[in-house]
Amino acid sequence: MAIIKIKRPQLTLADKLYLPAVIKGLWITLGHAIRSMRGKTHGAAQFNSSGLGVTMQYPETKWDDQLPDYYRGVPALVTDEQERERCVSCQLCEFICPPKAITIIPDEIESDDPWAKVEKRPKEFEIDMTRCIYCGMCEEVCPEQAIYLRQDYAMTGLSRAEMVNDKERLYEIGGVRTGLVNKWNELK
């Protein structure tokens, strides 16, 4: 390969004087200021800006429509198209959860239930959101595709007790999720 000799740039008098560079800088910042006051900042629309600069002013403007599918929000239990609760209370998630946020009390499914062969379901399923670190381990470890990190991220509460999601709330957040593997269905 040929050797290319690059000349070091020589500072011109204008560079050495600082002042032209300062004035150029002032011009650039003025441009930004004017654009941002006219609500025409570059990228404002892309960031769902509130009109001033590119900043999204959170509670008033949100970015929920831009959340990706794999967004790791609040972990929650899901039901499938058959309205069946999918968790079999194997407690794998409870044991893998790094901060020990999950507490499960297992229960037996009565023998007269159409899904009796599944045998177990959770009696209590609690996720303590003051402990959860949104790592997604529970979703990864679940053999039943029963627990997913959903798109909610604004978990608030006035007491510690309020920050614990019980089973009912978890199903409410999780909702119905379609397209899962239904391994307990009868083979045709």
Added chain:
Amino acid sequence: MDHATLIFLISTAVKIIVFTFVLTLPIIAYSTYAERRVSSIIQDRVGPNRVGIPLTLFGGKKDIPFCGLLQPLADGLKGLLKEDLVPGHVRKFFFWIAPALAAAPAFLALCVIPFGSSISLFGEDIKLVIADIDAGPLFVFAIASLSVYGITIAGWASNNKYSFLGGVRSCAQMISYEIALGLSVIPVLMVFGQLNLSDIVQAQADGGWTLLPLWNEHGSVLDAAYWANSGEQWLLLIPLTISFVIFTTSIFAETNRMPFDLPECETELVGGYHTEYSSMKFALFFLGEYAAMIVGSAVIVTLFLGGWSAGFGLDSAISNIAWGSFKPGGLIHLAIFLAKVIAFVIFFIWVRWTVPRFRYDQLMKLGWVVFFELALVNIFITAGIIMLLN
């Protein structure tokens, strides 16, 4: 005590209270707000826009945000209510007096700034300046350079290497800029031939601002009479512009503003000299910095941009407005002066958010090698021009 002395005493007391507490303190408070808003506008952000009247606290439905205009109040309240932490390893006495030493000089320097022309009340002319002394600029330099003691003592008393470095830097910076600062105003003083700031402003009102000589005693540029003194003002504009650039830059350094904020310099020195300070003591440093900035702008406006004068030969008309024996012209001049100062403060802020911090040796070099010589040569140029024209 006779009538005149009494009026003098009362008016001075009123002027002290009005100029420092009613005018300057709110301007300081709102320049912190302006700093945050302007910086955010420049950086495409929003800035504090929420603090208003918290009606919801009193059972209202909605807060009134007022564009965050009450933010300075909330900040001040926070400064007062926060825990005042004095670390165990500091030198208590100096640690306590340093913030006051840093804040007081800026306020002291206010007293020679002419805020307006004069108002006539009960047949007495009251000049809108607290102390009308014949050594205005010298007084400002003498007092303003004292604020470096506050910073240096703070750095030393904190017993912390970062704070100490901040204090040392502040000292070195002060020494390298003070000379250029002093030398660069000499051409201005030579042109006006005096040191009384009120009279300098009066001379600018009559004979054109230092940097905008568009009119003189004979009329504006458009009149033939203006050129009676053969454009002397335009020739003098060259050294005066150099003076202005040096003086403004030195004021930036003197007030520890970006691009010369080496004593605090968050990226290198944590917080510099005020690393160990908290709550109101920290707020005092902050107050001092902004007060110095306002005094600096006021001095620049007074020396170079016509002070309280409206210019274009309007000033005598403004001064002559009268309601009976009360002549309110001075108040209009006061408003013009404040408008100019505020505009200059915004320029300060604008520069801060544009120019990155100078490296330490660059700053020293700029002070000693460039500005010092330039200011010195500038004096001779001015002297030459004045000699030539007479």
